[in-house]
Amino acid sequence: MTSTEGVGALFDRWQQRRLEPSQCPVRDVLDRLGDKWTSLIVVALAARDHRFAALHRAIPDISKRMLTQTLRDLERDGLVSRHVFPTTPPSVEYRLTPLGHSMLDPLGALVAWAESRHSEIRTARAVFDQRAA
C-alpha cells in the first residue's frame, strides 16, 4: 500500500468516525506547524541546542514575545525541553525532546518536497495570475 492510498483511505475512515476537530491529530499537529514560527524553531533546534538569545539571533524577525510563546507551546506539547542554569545572568537552553526528534523525519520529508517542487509552484502561480489579469 502506497502512502497515496493511505491518505485516501484515511479520509474514508475519518468520514465514518465523524471525528470532532478537537480530537483530530492532524489538525492538532498542522495547527501548530502552521503557525508562523514553530517549524523554524524546530529546524533550528534540530541543528543544535540553543539558548534563548541564540535562537533569537538565528530567527531575527521573531519578537521576544512570540519566541517565548512558541517555545512554551512546544514545551507543553512535549516536543521541546527547557533547561535553566541558575547563573548570573541566567541562561536557559532549549532542546528537542525524543518526541521532538521523532518529528524531524516526517518534517524533513515535507521540507524536501517543498524545496524540490517550489519552482513548479511558483511557475504555476505566475501562469494563474497571468491568465487572471
Place this chain on the structure above:
Amino acid sequence: MTSTEGVGALFDRWQQRRLEPSQCPVRDVLDRLGDKWTSLIVVALAARDHRFAALHRAIPDISKRMLTQTLRDLERDGLVSRHVFPTTPPSVEYRLTPLGHSMLDPLGALVAWAESRHSEIRTARAVFDQRAA
C-alpha cells in the same frame, strides 16, 4: 545521512544564505498547509475527485466562502485542477494534479506521525497544564 541530519544541515544552509521569507519554500508550503482547511481538502481529494457540493458535505464545518477561496489558492499553486461541465445546473469537479499527488507522500508521513504520537502529545499537555495549575 538521516533526515534528522538533513534538517539540521538545512538550518545551517539557511543561515548562510539569509533567505528572504518570501523566497523560503518551507514557509510557502507550511503557510498553505497550516491554514485551517487546505490539508482536509487535499486529503479528501486524495481519496477521490469531488464536486463542490460533495466537498462541502465531506467537510461540513467549512463555509462556502472559505471552500471556494482555499480551492482557488490550491488551483493557483498548481496542486488542484478545476473542471467545469456546462450542464444545467452547472457542475464543477476538482481533482488533484500530478503535483498535488506528489505531495501526498510527505503529507502522509506527517499524518502518520501525528496519529502515532498524538496520545503522547495529549499526555504531555495534561502534565504541563497540571504543573502550571
Place this chain on the structure above:
DNA sequence: CTGTATCCCCGATGATACTG
C-alpha cells in the same frame, strides 16, 4: 448548483516598555 459580495469580529502577531 456553484459560486460572489459585504460586513464584522476576534485572535494571532507586533511594538514597546518594564522586571528579576
Place this chain on the structure above:
DNA sequence: CAGTATCATCGGGGATACAG
C-alpha cells in the same frame, strides 16, 4: 540574559445575502 505586561493592529474566517 531571559523573559512579562500592555496596548494596537491586521487579516483570516464566519454569517448572511445575492447572482448566474
